[in-house]
Amino acid sequence: MSAPEKKSKKELTIEQKINRRNFISFASFTVLAAGAFEGWRWLYKSPEEAAGGITAGARVPLRRALNQTELIFRRVFSPNHLVKTYPKSMAAKHVRVNSDIGVEAAKKFDPATWTLKVIKKGGEVLQITLQELMALPKTEIVYDFKCVEGWDQISHWGGVKFSDFIKHFQLDEYTKMEYVGMETPDKTYYLGLDMPSAMHPQTMLAYEMNDKLLPLEHGAPLRLIIPVKYGIKNIKRIGTISFSNNRPKDYWAERGYDYYSGL
Amino acid sequence: MRSTMKTIKEKHSFVMRWTHWVNFPILAIMIWSGMLIYWANDEYKITIFGHTFFRFFPDWFYHALKIPYHLSEGMQFHFLFMWFFTLNGILYILYTIISGDWRELVPKKNSFKEAWFVLLHDLHIRKMAPPQKKYNAAQRIAYTAIIFMGLGSVVTGLAIYKPVQFYYLTWICGGYHFARVLHFALTIGYVLFFVIHIVQVVIAGWNNFRSVISGFEVVNETPKTVKK
Numbered sequence: 001m002s003a004p005e006k007k008s009k010k011e012l013t014i015e016q017k018i019n020r021r022n023f024i025s026f027a028s029f030t031v032l033a034a035g036a037f038e039g040w041r042w043l044y045k046s047p048e049e050a051a052g053g054i055t056a057g058a059r060v061p062l063r064r065a066l067n068q069t070e071l072i073f074r075r076v077f078s079p080n081h082l083v084k085t086y087p088k089s090m091a092a093k094h095v096r097v098n099s100d101i102g103v104e105a106a107k108k109f110d111p112a113t114w115t116l117k118v119i120k121k122g123g124e125v126l127q128i129t130l131q132e133l134m135a136l137p138k139t140e141i142v143y144d145f146k147c148v149e150g151w152d153q154i155s156h157w158g159g160v161k162f163s164d165f166i167k168h169f170q171l172d173e174y175t176k177m178e179y180v181g182m183e184t185p186d187k188t189y190y191l192g193l194d195m196p197s198a199m200h201p202q203t204m205l206a207y208e209m210n211d212k213l214l215p216l217e218h219g220a221p222l223r224l225i226i227p228v229k230y231g232i233k234n235i236k237r238i239g240t241i242s243f244s245n246n247r248p249k250d251y252w253a254e255r256g257y258d259y260y261s262g263l
Numbered sequence: 264m265r266s267t268m269k270t271i272k273e274k275h276s277f278v279m280r281w282t283h284w285v286n287f288p289i290l291a292i293m294i295w296s297g298m299l300i301y302w303a304n305d306e307y308k309i310t311i312f313g314h315t316f317f318r319f320f321p322d323w324f325y326h327a328l329k330i331p332y333h334l335s336e337g338m339q340f341h342f343l344f345m346w347f348f349t350l351n352g353i354l355y356i357l358y359t360i361i362s363g364d365w366r367e368l369v370p371k372k373n374s375f376k377e378a379w380f381v382l383l384h385d386l387h388i389r390k391m392a393p394p395q396k397k398y399n400a401a402q403r404i405a406y407t408a409i410i411f412m413g414l415g416s417v418v419t420g421l422a423i424y425k426p427v428q429f430y431y432l433t434w435i436c437g438g439y440h441f442a443r444v445l446h447f448a449l450t451i452g453y454v455l456f457f458v459i460h461i462v463q464v465v466i467a468g469w470n471n472f473r474s475v476i477s478g479f480e481v482v483n484e485t486p487k488t489v490k491k
Binding site: 014015017018021022024025026029032033036040057058059062063065066069073076077078081082083084144146147148149150151152227228252255256257258262263 | 284
């Protein structure tokens with residue numbers, strides 16, 4: 001008679017079963033927890049983007065994540081989604097001044113000598129005066145201006161729709177490009193906008209605030225009001241407008257903020 | 264003759280344990296990065312009849328956690344980990360629906376009354392706790408509420424993150440301002456939940472804690488005497 005040696009595996013006792021399952025689960029838990037911690041350390045200590053690029057100031061993987069997230073939310077973007085508007089009576093009388101980069105009071109600037117420069121193909125520069133812009137149909141908006149810091153304020157602006165401006169100065173072909181770039185006359189503040197956001201029906205080149213010409217600290221003579229973006233994209237005192245298929249340089253994107261910054 | 268013997272009683276499924284533990288670090292990162300963002304406009308406080316009782320947050324708190332001047336960093340982390348928070352939540356909700364575990368989790372008709380007795384029992388005021396299955400009435404309420412809070416965080420978060428594209432969410436949340444208040448209040452809610460949760464876990468003891476890692480509890484059963 002050949003003894004069934006194979007059958008030597010004994011049924012585990014309940015105590016053994018408990019120990020075995022405890023060991024497996026606690027060991028996996030510890031390994032996974034250590035892995036998660038290492039993953040976190042890798043992310044937290046990952047190197048920053050190289051300075052001097054279009055974007056900077058963020059850890060490389062986090063910047064990649066911001067850019068991927070932008071692609072997802074760009075799909076949601078629709079020019080038919082409008083920012084909520086309010087009656088004029090709700091607009092703030094004292095409009096918050098949060099930044100003066102590019103429009104510092106100490107810098108000499110005479111709005112009377114200002115012209116808007118639009119860089120066209122082949123380096124041709126289109127110069128536009130405030131009078132020319134004011135001759136175009138005026139639009140007004142009273143909406144909740146939103147700062148990346150978290151505050152918001154209902155404010156009232158008047159000016160030319162960016163899309164009207166494009167049409168009037170026959171810049172339509174440039175809207176086939178990916179981005180619009182803008183910068184202050186002293187070139188210290190600058191930004192880039194994706195074309196769909198720039199062409200959104202509520203985006204405007206504003207020259208009025210609360211029915212009066214813009215004060216200097218709010219960007220006289222011409223600033224951007226783009227309700228589909230945070231305040232950081234609402235450049236004051238526009239000097240130059242350009243078009244590009246690559247991201248134009250952007251002041252806050254160089255300082256760790258999302259390039260898109262869309263709302 | 265009667266004797267007790269140890270038996271394994273299955274308690275928490277793998278998905279339940281996984282989503283629970285994955286959520287812990289994610290939520291911690293979301294709260295931390297959220298504070299980095301909130302600091303840039305830290306306007307909330309508890310004021311009653313003109314007297315401010317508490318300001319969110321005092322300076323010592325900010326400095327202890329190195330919160331000031333990290334807005335952009337906070338946004339980078341927040342808008343990455345929001346995906347994991349949401350996906351993990353969806354996985355958990357889908358699992359409880361498909362597995363039928365939701366039956367153990369959602370409050371029943373008498374849960375609200377029973378939860379009161381559970382509370383009295385936990386505070387050692389009442390001797391008897393109401394009979395329960397996997398979760399008692401207070402747990403049913405808490406664990407269902409926390410899921411709605413998570414959902415609330417995603418909705419109010421989207422309402423302040425994309426208030427133009429998701430204008431209807433912003434509207435549902437009572438506007439941009441109120442959505443931000445809600446988003447903040449929910450976070451305070453998580454912290455309170457966490458504190459109570461930890462206290463309860465400590466009181467409940469090792470067997471209960473282990474079940475959230477290994478999935479089972481060990482119970483002493485009195486087997487029926489079998490005549491030989």
